[in-house]
Amino acid sequence: MGILTSEMKEAVPLIRLAFVATVSPDGKPNLSAEGSLCVWDDDHLLFPDIASPQTMKNLESNPHVEINTVDQIGRRGFRFKGVAEVYPEGEVFAGAAAAVPRPPKDSRGRDDRARGRRGAGMSRPLSG
Numbered sequence: 537m538g539i540l541t542s543e544m545k546e547a548v549p550l551i552r553l554a555f556v557a558t559v560s561p562d563g564k565p566n567l568s569a570e571g572s573l574c575v576w577d578d579d580h581l582l583f584p585d586i587a588s589p590q591t592m593k594n595l596e597s598n599p600h601v602e603i604n605t606v607d608q609i610g611r612r613g614f615r616f617k618g619v620a621e622v623y624p625e626g627e628v629f630a631g632a633a634a635a636v637p638r639p640p641k642d643s644r645g646r647d648d649r650a651r652g653r654r655g656a657g658m659s660r661p662l663s664g
Contacts, residue, residue: 538578545575557602558594
């Protein structure tokens with residue numbers, strides 16, 4: 537049995553908005569809104585680096601991360617604390633790119649966010 541419960545795995549795609557907290561090398565906090573958090577497997581969460589250069593930079597120097605999800609209407613959420621790994625290329629990156637739901641296209645039929653994918657952050661929660 538994995539770390540993530542069935543309730544957690546069901547909630548992540550429904551909530552859609554998560555907040556990823558990291559710390560810079562000089563100790564400054566960073567909070568990044570992520571609209572593409574997804575469940576990778578029973579033990580890992582995943583989010584792509586779409587427009588989060590500071591988050592990725594912080595994870596390179598300190599991989600500890602906290603991810604919060606909150607269903608504002610249902611007033612229920614989860615805190616995930618863990619150690620992240622960044623995959624800028626390779627098999628995990630390719631699998632992650634395929635796993636992350638695509639956003640709807642804009643009025644011109646473009647998916648602007650997909651062009652910005654530079655890496656994938658994966659976190660194994662230590663607790664939920």
